Amino acid sequence: MCLGIPGRIVAIADADAMLAIVDVSGVRRSVDVVCVAEPGAPLDTLIGVWVLVHVGFAMSRIDEAEAAATLKVLAEIGEMDAEMDAMRTGSVEPLVRAG
Amino acid sequence: MRFVNEFRDPALATGLIREIGVLAARLERGRTNPVAVMEVCGGHTHAIFRYGLEGLLPDIIEFVHGPGCPVCVLPMGRVDDCVAIAERPEVIFATFGDAMRVPGSRKSLLQAKADGADVRMVYSPLDAVELARRNPGREVVFFGLGFETTMPSTALTVLRAAREDISNFSLFCNHITIIPTLRALLEQPDFGIDGFIGPGHVSMVIGTAPYRFIAEEFRRPLVVAGFEPIDLLQSLLMVLRQLAAGEARIENQYARVVPEAGNPAALSAVAQVYETRPTFEWRGLGSIAESGVRLREPYARFDAERRFAVPDVKVADPAACRCGEVLTGAVKPWACPVFGTSCTPEMPLGALMVSSEGACAAYYQYGGMKGAA
Numbered sequence: 285m286c287l288g289i290p291g292r293i294v295a296i297a298d299a300d301a302m303l304a305i306v307d308v309s310g311v312r313r314s315v316d317v318v319c320v321a322e323p324g325a326p327l328d329t330l331i332g333v334w335v336l337v338h339v340g341f342a343m344s345r346i347d348e349a350e351a352a353a354t355l356k357v358l359a360e361i362g363e364m365d366a367e368m369d370a371m372r373t374g375s376v377e378p379l380v381r382a383g
Numbered sequence: 384m385r386f387v388n389e390f391r392d393p394a395l396a397t398g399l400i401r402e403i404g405v406l407a408a409r410l411e412r413g414r415t416n417p418v419a420v421m422e423v424c425g426g427h428t429h430a431i432f433r434y435g436l437e438g439l440l441p442d443i444i445e446f447v448h449g450p451g452c453p454v455c456v457l458p459m460g461r462v463d464d465c466v467a468i469a470e471r472p473e474v475i476f477a478t479f480g481d482a483m484r485v486p487g488s489r490k491s492l493l494q495a496k497a498d499g500a501d502v503r504m505v506y507s508p509l510d511a512v513e514l515a516r517r518n519p520g521r522e523v524v525f526f527g528l529g530f531e532t533t534m535p536s537t538a539l540t541v542l543r544a545a546r547e548d549i550s551n552f553s554l555f556c557n558h559i560t561i562i563p564t565l566r567a568l569l570e571q572p573d574f575g576i577d578g579f580i581g582p583g584h585v586s587m588v589i590g591t592a593p594y595r596f597i598a599e600e601f602r603r604p605l606v607v608a609g610f611e612p613i614d615l616l617q618s619l620l621m622v623l624r625q626l627a628a629g630e631a632r633i634e635n636q637y638a639r640v641v642p643e644a645g646n647p648a649a650l651s652a653v654a655q656v657y658e659t660r661p662t663f664e665w666r667g668l669g670s671i672a673e674s675g676v677r678l679r680e681p682y683a684r685f686d687a688e689r690r691f692a693v694p695d696v697k698v699a700d701p702a703a704c705r706c707g708e709v710l711t712g713a714v715k716p717w718a719c720p721v722f723g724t725s726c727t728p729e730m731p732l733g734a735l736m737v738s739s740e741g742a743c744a745a746y747y748q749y750g751g752m753k754g755a756a
Contacts, residue, residue, distance in 0.1 A: 287426050287584070287610060288532075288584055290386065290387065301543075314509075316509060316536075316539055316543075318539055318648050318652070319535060319539075319646050319648045319649045319652075320648075321648070323648075336584075336587070336640050338532065338533070338536065338584065339479070339506065339507045339508065339533060339536045340506060340507025340508070340509045340510070340536065341507070341509075341535065341536045341539065343532075343535070343536075343584070343587055343588070343646065343649065344587045344640045344641070344642070344646060346386060346639055346640060347638065347639045347640070347642075348386075348639075350638040350639040351386045351389075351639035353638070354617070354636070354638065354639060355389055357617075358395045358398070358399070358613060358617060359395075
């Protein structure tokens with residue numbers, strides 16, 4: 285119920301009612317876009333925007349720059365990792381777990 | 384799917400796990416108890432088990448599963464109220480699927496449906512409004528539950544019903560708020576949590592500022608996290624870095640979805656439609672002051688509690704269950720005497736066994752038994 289799923293706005297269903305069509309992995313559904321609409325801007329500007337859809341409501345625009353920034357930090361951890369591999373002889377805790 | 388596969392990359396996970404191992408080793412010095420990190424949100428609990436993250440981490444790190452599964456904290460008396468409303472002949476009772484199997488003292492909504500009540504599982508509150516449009520002779524009641532994540536959707540639905548004057552739609556409001564709940568947890572004596580993984584989608588609505596008291600008053604770090612395995616590992620690393628540095632700050636790992644200020648349109652709809660209740664009862668936790676909301680007076684005609692005679696009887700949880708202690712992280716699910724025996728996902732006694740986001744269901748399904756031996 286609380287997870288939400290990323291989808292892309294592909295059409296405006298009813299601008300007066302603030303409803304748009306979102307494509308989620310090929311499944312299309314009408315969603316409420318009040319929470320992601322730019323105040324004062326025409327609703328058409330939403331077409332092509334990636335949003336997080338939650339129980340029929342587009343709740344957040346997925347910020348591609350932020351996603352890329354997070355992935356960049358992660359990639360740097362990966363690079364640092366290779367360095368540290370060489371430095372370290374020991375390893376982290378074993379991965380096997382009972383139960 | 385957009386920014387899903389990237390956050391499931393095993394190579395990234397390996398790097399993060401190694402970093403976590405280094406910090407864990409540093410934190411381990413000078414302490415005997417585990418580093419306890421509470422993930423507040425049930426969605427995070429589910430992801431941690433689904434991807435087996437606990438098994439990948441050093442023993443010193445312990446995830447404690449918090450109370451952020453709205454289905455799990457719904458008291459039995461409210462389920463009874465739902466059933467009482469649903470059993471009225473004029474009512475179509477619409478609900479999210481998660482709530483169908485939560486046990487009431489007489490029956491669940493699923494059992495009520497089997498007994499002839501018109502209970503419909505819907506994806507969205509908007510679907511309930513559509514049911515009301517299509518069935519003008521019936522009363523359509525939507526069961527509104529959830530934290531701030533779902534609150535804007537029901538608030539906007541009520542506003543839509545008001546705008547279109549759909550008089551046969553009403554909301555049975557059981558929404559709860561996360562901040563008073565976190566404060567109640569933190570104020571418990573001996574609350575042994577070192578830091579928090581903050582709820583991603585609640586934060587997408589409320590932003591990050593409301594958590595500041597956790598750092599300022601209670602000196603605990605909180606990192607708002609996404610729901611993919613890489614998100615959770617990175618957030619854990621961010622919490623551990625703060626702990627290692629002796630810091631307590633609010634950070635946002637999930638910035639691709641969570642703006643620092645939250646969602647102004649969502650917050651405005653919530654503020655317009657809902658007001659705080661003086662107190663609200665939680666399953667397993669008792670009453671928490673100002674932790675629930677109800678419809679404001681201008682929307683009273685959409686309030687199912689005012690439209691129907693709701694029994695509103697408080698019902699004690701089954702005596703054998705230890706749901707409350709599991710919810711606050713005091714005990715692990717397998718310490719409960721009925722876990723996996725008389726309480727299973729097929730025949731749940733406690734709500735934590737019902738939802739896939741509940742800690743007990745996650746332990747049962749994925750066999751998380753870290754520290755059980």
